[in-house]
Amino acid sequence: MEWALLVQLLVNGLIVGALYGVVAMSFVLIYKASQVVNFAQGEFLLVGAWACWWLITSQQLPFWLAFPVCLAFMTVFGIVLQVVVLRPLIGEPVISVIMATVGLSIFFQALMKWMFGVFAQPFPAIFGADRIELLGLEVKSVYLLSLGLSAVIMLGFWWFFTFSKHGLAMRATAFDQQVAQSLGVSVPRVFAMSWAISAVVSAVAGVVVGVVSGVSSGLSFYGIKVFPAVILGGLDSIVGAMLGGIIVGVLENLAQYVDSQWLNWGNMINIAPFYALILILLIKPYGLFGTKNIERV
Amino acid sequence: MHLPAGDFRTSYRADTTIFPTRNSRIALWLGIAALCAAPLLLGRYEMTILIQIGYFAIAALGLNILVGFTGQISIGHAAFFGFGAFASAGFVAQGVPVALAIPLAGLVTALVGLVFGLPAARLKGLYLAIATLAAQFILEDFFARAAWFSGGVAGRVTESFSLFGIRFDQPETYFYIVLFWVLVMFVGAANLMRTRDGRALVAVRDHYLSAEMMGINLAYYRTLSFGIASFYAGVGGALYAHHILFVSVEAFNILFSIQFLAMVIIGGLGSIMGSLMGAAFMVIMPEAVQSAAQALEGSWVDTALNLGSSLNFLREMAIGAAIILFLIFEPDGLAHRWRLIRAYWKLYPYSH
Numbered sequence: 001m002e003w004a005l006l007v008q009l010l011v012n013g014l015i016v017g018a019l020y021g022v023v024a025m026s027f028v029l030i031y032k033a034s035q036v037v038n039f040a041q042g043e044f045l046l047v048g049a050w051a052c053w054w055l056i057t058s059q060q061l062p063f064w065l066a067f068p069v070c071l072a073f074m075t076v077f078g079i080v081l082q083v084v085v086l087r088p089l090i091g092e093p094v095i096s097v098i099m100a101t102v103g104l105s106i107f108f109q110a111l112m113k114w115m116f117g118v119f120a121q122p123f124p125a126i127f128g129a130d131r132i133e134l135l136g137l138e139v140k141s142v143y144l145l146s147l148g149l150s151a152v153i154m155l156g157f158w159w160f161f162t163f164s165k166h167g168l169a170m171r172a173t174a175f176d177q178q179v180a181q182s183l184g185v186s187v188p189r190v191f192a193m194s195w196a197i198s199a200v201v202s203a204v205a206g207v208v209v210g211v212v213s214g215v216s217s218g219l220s221f222y223g224i225k226v227f228p229a230v231i232l233g234g235l236d237s238i239v240g241a242m243l244g245g246i247i248v249g250v251l252e253n254l255a256q257y258v259d260s261q262w263l264n265w266g267n268m269i270n271i272a273p274f275y276a277l278i279l280i281l282l283i284k285p286y287g288l289f290g291t292k293n294i295e296r297v
Numbered sequence: 298m299h300l301p302a303g304d305f306r307t308s309y310r311a312d313t314t315i316f317p318t319r320n321s322r323i324a325l326w327l328g329i330a331a332l333c334a335a336p337l338l339l340g341r342y343e344m345t346i347l348i349q350i351g352y353f354a355i356a357a358l359g360l361n362i363l364v365g366f367t368g369q370i371s372i373g374h375a376a377f378f379g380f381g382a383f384a385s386a387g388f389v390a391q392g393v394p395v396a397l398a399i400p401l402a403g404l405v406t407a408l409v410g411l412v413f414g415l416p417a418a419r420l421k422g423l424y425l426a427i428a429t430l431a432a433q434f435i436l437e438d439f440f441a442r443a444a445w446f447s448g449g450v451a452g453r454v455t456e457s458f459s460l461f462g463i464r465f466d467q468p469e470t471y472f473y474i475v476l477f478w479v480l481v482m483f484v485g486a487a488n489l490m491r492t493r494d495g496r497a498l499v500a501v502r503d504h505y506l507s508a509e510m511m512g513i514n515l516a517y518y519r520t521l522s523f524g525i526a527s528f529y530a531g532v533g534g535a536l537y538a539h540h541i542l543f544v545s546v547e548a549f550n551i552l553f554s555i556q557f558l559a560m561v562i563i564g565g566l567g568s569i570m571g572s573l574m575g576a577a578f579m580v581i582m583p584e585a586v587q588s589a590a591q592a593l594e595g596s597w598v599d600t601a602l603n604l605g606s607s608l609n610f611l612r613e614m615a616i617g618a619a620i621i622l623f624l625i626f627e628p629d630g631l632a633h634r635w636r637l638i639r640a641y642w643k644l645y646p647y648s649h
Contacts, residue, residue, distance in 0.1 A: 037423050088625045094422045095370050099562055100624045102372070102555055107617025114610035224434075227427045235423075271438045274431035278416065281428050285419045 002261075009253040015143045017249020018150035022205045023222050024229040024241035025157060026198035032174040032236055033194035036086055036097050040105040041202060042223020047108060048074050048203020049210035049219055050116050056124055067207065071200050078199030079192045086195070087188070109220055120216035146208045153201060154242060161238070170194060174236075221270075228273035231280055248273050313491045315484075332476055336469035344468035346580060351475035352536040354576035355482045357560040358569065359529020362486060364558070365567035366495070367522035368502030369417065370426045373433035374557040377527045379440060379549030381406040381534025383447045386455035386544050395458045395539055399478070403532035410527020417523055418516040421505070433551055440546045452545030455538050475536055479573075482529060486569050489525070498522055502567075552613065559620045565630025574631040582619065583612040 027041045051073055055066035085104060089097050160167040172180040173190045181187050206219055225248060233244025255272030306312040316322040336344060360374045385402035389395055413432050420428055440447045447453060457466035458474050465471045489495045497518050500508040509515050538544045556579060564575020590608055627634060 037426070085621055085625070092624075092628065095364065095368075095426075095566075096562075096624050096628060098370065098423065098426050099558060100621055102558070103617045103620030103624070105617070106552060106555055107614050107621070110610040110613035110617065114607045114614070224430070227430060231424075231427060267438055267441070271434060274434045277431045278428060278435070281420060281424060282416045285424060 006257055009257050010250060013250035013253030014246060015147050015249070016253070017246035018147055019205050019209060019245070020222065020225055020229050020249050021242040021245025022150050022153050023202055024226045024233065024245045025154070025238050026201040026205075027223075027226045027230060028233075028235065028238050028241040029157075029194050029201075030198045031230075032238075033170050034082075034086070034191045037094070037101065038198070039098060039101040040081075040108065040223065041198075041226055042220035043105050043108040043112075044074070044078075044199045044202035045206030045209065045222050046112050046215075046217065046219045047077065047206075048199070049206035049215045050112055051203070052207045053121060053123060053210060053215045054116070057121075070207070071203060074199045074203040075196045078195040078197075081199075082192050082195035087191070105220070105223070109217060113217055116215075118217065120214040120218070122214045123211045142212050146212060149204065149208060153204065157238060166190075166193060225273060228277040231277050248276075251276060315487050315491070329476075329480070333473075336472055341468050344472050346584065348468060348472055348475050348540055349580045350573070350577045351472075351479045352533045352540065353557075353560065353580060354479060354533075354573045355536065356530045356533030357557055357564065357576045358482060358486055358572040359526040359533070360557050361561045361564070361566065361569070361572045362489075362498070362529070363522050363526035364561055365565075365571075366490065366502060367498045367519065368505070369421065369519055369522060371429040371523075371526065372426055372551070372554055372558065373413075373429040373436065374526070374530055375549045375551070375553035376433050376436035376440075377406055377410055377530035378534040378537070378553070378557070379544075379546075380409055380436065380527075381531030382538035382544045382549075383440065383453065383534075384531065385535035385538050386453045387446060389455050390453075394460075395456060396460050399532060399535040399539070402535040403528045406531025406534070407524045407528035410530075411520060411524040414520040414523025414527075418519040430551075433554055437546070437549065437551075440549065447544070447546055452543055454543050457542060458539050471540060475540075478532060478536060482532065483569060483573070486529075490569070494518070494521070499567075552616075555620075556616060559616055562620060563623050563630055565632030568630065568632035570635075571630050571632030574635070578619075578631065579616070582615055586611055586615050 023041060023045065026044070027038055030036055030038045030041075048070060052066055052070040055061045055069055056063060059066070061069065081104065085100055086097070089100055161171055169180065169185045170190050170193070172183065172185055173187055177187055180190075205222070206215075209219060209222070226245075229244035229248045230241050231244070232247055233240030233242070252269045252272050256269040259268035316325065332347075335347065339347075356374065356378050360371065363369050363371055381402045384405045385395075385398045388398035388401050393401065413429075417425055417428060457464060458471060465474050490499070497508070497513045498521075500511070500513055501515060501518050501522075505515060560575035560579045561572065562575070563578050564573070565571030587608055590611065623630065
């Protein structure tokens, strides 16, 4: 047993898991508000990170300017996607909506590869690569920053849905569209807003990952890791998504540890969450904390 | 079904016939005859494309039975397609003749599909989509790891088709093998949908609660449709293996699975001939993109967009765009468009 490695991996898992949690939260946000399962969540990270990277390297903008410009772009991007692609599909069967987002996913993956190439591009050094001693562990300061940012985003979500007018309108829409509409909530606007917020939050996560480990098409895999997280945490619970993300992050690093110490199978870090997912669905077909739909005829 | 006014069916037999009119039967025989003559008329490149359409159509038909007829979604079809390819190559390596290895590969893949179908029987819609996505990654990982089965990273070389000492190793000859399987599988599917089991599948799709109340065993039929879909995927994969003669892990990724779904959606959910049309569309479209890019070679568009080196990405983008555009503008697929065209000529000059 190597305790140091184990602890290091657990800390890594926590940090990566917090990012998964942020992405899962924005996934759940879309699902709750507009009942769309977004298979293109990972591409939000990808597009956001590439946009920010392009602004900094190619347009020579400083980071403090490029970042807000990138987020503004992502707001428009999210709204346009919702209006152009998803709005015509309202009322279509689940399979059609899933397929539309799958189509979006491969479209933007290929578009990004076409525009920026297939190789990982490092972000210009923004925060410096200094390491900080923390409880006897070496942690990159960027990681701490990403953990802090995740916490800020979570708090922001909590505030938004508990106190702000728009957040309350969104919750009302998620609860019952007709009732919300009759109370004066503009449902189309809520839909568009949920996509915009989701795109922006995912883009923040994308930029963070990009700063830590470079921008590449691998970013879109975060969108797929979301599924184990939301199945763990329940599709319609934002807190659950957060918890699910952290659990998945820790789980995959634990699997990595077990693999490197005893099994030597390789690739467990990527596959373990999917085994967990299948197991959970076998036992509880609606996820661990998901609400069971009671259907009446 | 567009029938002339006053043409009523008076027996179940007449109502469930595959070919409702004499003309449709004649058209089918003419079509088969034309395809049999195709190797004489077309070049090698066109034959290769026809072969590709053939095995993709078989696999897409399987997926259509699952998605279009039973209403279960699967984002892992390419994994089963790959399983069939590896299984067939494995049987051939053990000394089984190729002609026998193809149906055997289908059966083995069907068994694997049943195993994955068991948990899927309790799931539907979104949860099923996620579970099959997980299955895709797990199977892909298994292929990469199980060197005894897939040849590992190096891949697996296999033999071409031969029967009674005759080798079918050229596109012109192998085409007949693919055509045979396409006919068998499509007639099989068309007949399946006329049986009690086929109607049960459609009932599960249309309203699974009502179906259950009428005594249809939901878990049984959902698992069964997974098995059937995997059988089709396995046969398609085996035909693919003996066409390419080399099977490697990287081919069966998630993009490939999405391509199958795209075929089904573009062709038309719940339409047997639609699977063929969708497969044809998905095979021909990338070729069209490629020739369009080649036609533009050297022009200002080429230099501005760097077309030559990014053909793969253009193809992927075209696939994604095709899925989205069809879903928005033609959700019932090419099969529906074809029905409209036929009805138009049948009723000409009136519109109804």
